[in-house]
Amino acid sequence: MADKDVLAIVQMDGGKPAKAGLEALGAARELADALGGGTLAAVLGEKAGGAADELAAHGADLILYSEDPGLVPCMAEAHAGLLAAVISEAGPRAVVMGHTLRAKDLAGRLSAALDAPAATDCVAISADGGDIVATRPMYGGKVFARVALKAAPALLFLRPNVFSPSREAGKGAVREISHPVPEPRAKVESFEPRPAGKVELTEADVVVSGGRGMGGPDFSVLEELAAELSGAVGASRSAVDEGWRPHSDQVGQTGKTVSPTLYVACGISGAVQHLAGMSTSKVVVAVNKDPEAPIFSKADYGVVGDLFEVVPALTEAIRKRKG
Amino acid sequence: MDIIVLIKQVPDTGAAVSIAADGASIAAEGLKWVVNPYDEYAVEEALRINEAAGGGTVTVVSAGEARAAQAVRAALAMGADRGVLVNDPALSGADSLGVAKALAKAVSGMDFGLILAGSRAVDDEAGLVGPMVAQLLDIPHVSMATTVSLEGDSVLVEAATDGGTAVVRAPLPALVTAEKGLNEPRFASMMGIMKAKKKPLEEKDLSALGLSAEDVAAKSAVAAMSPPPARPPGKMISGDTPEQLAENLAAALADEAKVI
Numbered sequence: 001m002a003d004k005d006v007l008a009i010v011q012m013d014g015g016k017p018a019k020a021g022l023e024a025l026g027a028a029r030e031l032a033d034a035l036g037g038g039t040l041a042a043v044l045g046e047k048a049g050g051a052a053d054e055l056a057a058h059g060a061d062l063i064l065y066s067e068d069p070g071l072v073p074c075m076a077e078a079h080a081g082l083l084a085a086v087i088s089e090a091g092p093r094a095v096v097m098g099h100t101l102r103a104k105d106l107a108g109r110l111s112a113a114l115d116a117p118a119a120t121d122c123v124a125i126s127a128d129g130g131d132i133v134a135t136r137p138m139y140g141g142k143v144f145a146r147v148a149l150k151a152a153p154a155l156l157f158l159r160p161n162v163f164s165p166s167r168e169a170g171k172g173a174v175r176e177i178s179h180p181v182p183e184p185r186a187k188v189e190s191f192e193p194r195p196a197g198k199v200e201l202t203e204a205d206v207v208v209s210g211g212r213g214m215g216g217p218d219f220s221v222l223e224e225l226a227a228e229l230s231g232a233v234g235a236s237r238s239a240v241d242e243g244w245r246p247h248s249d250q251v252g253q254t255g256k257t258v259s260p261t262l263y264v265a266c267g268i269s270g271a272v273q274h275l276a277g278m279s280t281s282k283v284v285v286a287v288n289k290d291p292e293a294p295i296f297s298k299a300d301y302g303v304v305g306d307l308f309e310v311v312p313a314l315t316e317a318i319r320k321r322k323g
Numbered sequence: 324m325d326i327i328v329l330i331k332q333v334p335d336t337g338a339a340v341s342i343a344a345d346g347a348s349i350a351a352e353g354l355k356w357v358v359n360p361y362d363e364y365a366v367e368e369a370l371r372i373n374e375a376a377g378g379g380t381v382t383v384v385s386a387g388e389a390r391a392a393q394a395v396r397a398a399l400a401m402g403a404d405r406g407v408l409v410n411d412p413a414l415s416g417a418d419s420l421g422v423a424k425a426l427a428k429a430v431s432g433m434d435f436g437l438i439l440a441g442s443r444a445v446d447d448e449a450g451l452v453g454p455m456v457a458q459l460l461d462i463p464h465v466s467m468a469t470t471v472s473l474e475g476d477s478v479l480v481e482a483a484t485d486g487g488t489a490v491v492r493a494p495l496p497a498l499v500t501a502e503k504g505l506n507e508p509r510f511a512s513m514m515g516i517m518k519a520k521k522k523p524l525e526e527k528d529l530s531a532l533g534l535s536a537e538d539v540a541a542k543s544a545v546a547a548m549s550p551p552p553a554r555p556p557g558k559m560i561s562g563d564t565p566e567q568l569a570e571n572l573a574a575a576l577a578d579e580a581k582v583i
């Protein structure tokens with residue numbers, strides 16, 4: 001029965017399903033199992049059909065794909081138009097997608113196109129009676145709300161790094177999407193890819209952030225630690241406003257929300273607006289020379305010291321451990 | 324150009340937030356209310372566009388309770404020309420989609436070339452309403468703009484997306500949402516604040532927009548709120564030298580937390 005199904009929208013990244021896409025599929029599978037329905041995966045873009053085996057191995061019962069050239073580059077109008085048609089036809093109870101930058105562009109349009117309720121930045125989802133319930137931080141993470149989505153399909157956008165891919169295989173049927181892709185009016189004129197090897201902040205497993213305590217634009221000690229841990233470098237608003245780092249590196253209420261396995265705050269005092277962007281990180285480390293800095297009360301491990309001494313020593317200690 | 328800016332009144336980001344007796348909303352008493360920071364970028368950008376062009380109007384539109392008029396006045400004090408406040412009891416439990424429907428209806432009768440909104444509101448942290456309004460009005464949108472420029476009958480926007488930064492061109496009329504980095508909003512001058520008191524601010528309820536409560540009925544609602552999950556008390560790492568501190572921290576991260 002379709003009305004118990006859950007559909008995951010899986011994004012592609014360099015010809016493979018994106019990490020956030022597999023997380024969405026894992027969450028979809030879990031929700032579908034709770035509802036007693038099937039798990040669908042919709043995958044759009046270049047080489048989407050080639051992802052079928054991997055999606056089946058990660059829980060998809062039915063894979064719907066489209067490699068229509070109109071889907072590249074990813075424009076919200078084209079994707080929302082096509083997805084609205086696919087979702088209306090499949091009739092699932094819920095739709096799940098990673099809350100990546102593209103999803104942020106798409107979410108509102110898709111919700112309005114389907115006249116369906118949406119919850120963004122979810123950190124937990126469940127089925128509760130007739131409702132789908134999403135847990136999501138509000139007010140800069142000062143409260144967690146349980147939001148009941150009463151109508152179908154419930155659109156759920158998941159905070160990256162919070163949900164896990166499924167280890168159970170699905171039935172793995174494959175069908176090509178035949179709906180036409182609408183022509184988007186907004187068009188990409190040029191695109192500058194992120195430098196190779198640089199991890200996107202919101203999806204990084206490790207984030208090393210620097211604040212006003214960096215004292216200037218030289219973040220090399222943090223970059224070396226981040227490189228050692230294959231992580232990304234973030235910044236507080238003070239560091240961004242000083243012009244030391246680009247706006248796209250800012251973590252916090254008026255910046256990015258990150259949820260890495262490890263967050264290392266260096267020379268950051270721990271203002272509420274900064275905490276808003278990193279408080280769901282699994283393990284938080286603070287390095288600050290002021291033992292009274294508020295960040296220590298939000299950290300799992302605190303080090304009182306000069307970051308310019310502690311951070312390079314930490315990089316070295318980790319390097320040694322790896323042997 | 325005639326530009327519409329969607330602004331929302333939100334609690335100050337520094338405010339301590341407590342959960343109300345109903346367990347599903349925040350206690351409003353004693354909160355300081357401000358214009359959503361992202362919407363200030365949107366207002367500022369609208370003003371700059373028209374200042375550069377030497378003409379045009381800026382209309383701010385907000386949906387909210389009576390107190391949201393202060394937020395509209397704050398935008399008028401920055402330099403916007405007129406304000407519209409959509410205030411109706413039926414909107415008090417509305418979800419993003421209901422608010423977007425009211426806003427779309429409110430602006431659909433106006434002349435505009437561009438609508439600016441914030442990329443997200445720092446109360447519900449949804450990031451939905453801007454693109455929803457674009458969809459409901461059937462116009463293109465670009466979200467999370469870090470630069471905006473007008474070229475003839477289109478708008479050119481730089482915005483971050485997965486994998487890099489894109490420059491997107493959308494034909495007008497279009498909707499653009501503002502990200503941090505777009506500009507540095509001005510402070511209202513004394514003169515601006517005085518002038519704002521005399522600028523037109525129209526209040527409308529849903530029936531004035533030709534909408535019923537049913538048209539904006541919520542399909543989602545906050546069922547309960549709770550404080551964020553508590554983090555177990557942290558540990559201070561000990562050591563007499565930076566090397567010792569680093570070694571002990573690395574050991575804790577590897578052996579205890581198992582994250583490296």
Ligand SMILES: Cc1cc2nc3c(=O)[nH]c(=O)nc-3n(C[C@H](O)[C@H](O)[C@H](O)COP(=O)(O)OP(=O)(O)OC[C@H]3O[C@@H](n4cnc5c(N)ncnc54)[C@H](O)[C@@H]3O)c2cc1C
Nearest residue numbers: 211212213236237252253254267268269273274289290307
């Ligand atoms: C509307 C609004 C939105 C905001 N949004 C954000 C946001 O998104 N993100 C954000 O981060 N902030 C945001 N802020 C700003 C926030 O309130 C703080 O001002 C900011 O986070 C402080 O940055 P900081 O911790 O780097 O600087 P500070 O508070 O100045 O702290 C610097 C710290 O570095 C330590 N230090 C100095 N030197 C060293 C050293 N050598 N070694 C170790 N430690 C050292 C000091 O002890 C101090 O604790 C916002 C504010 C407002 C009003």
Ligand SMILES: Nc1ncnc2c1ncn2[C@@H]1O[C@H](COP(=O)(O)O)[C@@H](O)[C@H]1O
Nearest residue numbers: 329330386440441443444449450451452
């Ligand atoms: N009640 C409202 N009145 C006017 N604009 C709003 C309202 N709610 C949201 N918006 C606009 O939509 C943006 C995103 O809001 P949200 O989807 O709530 O995160 C805000 O930055 C505003 O520009």
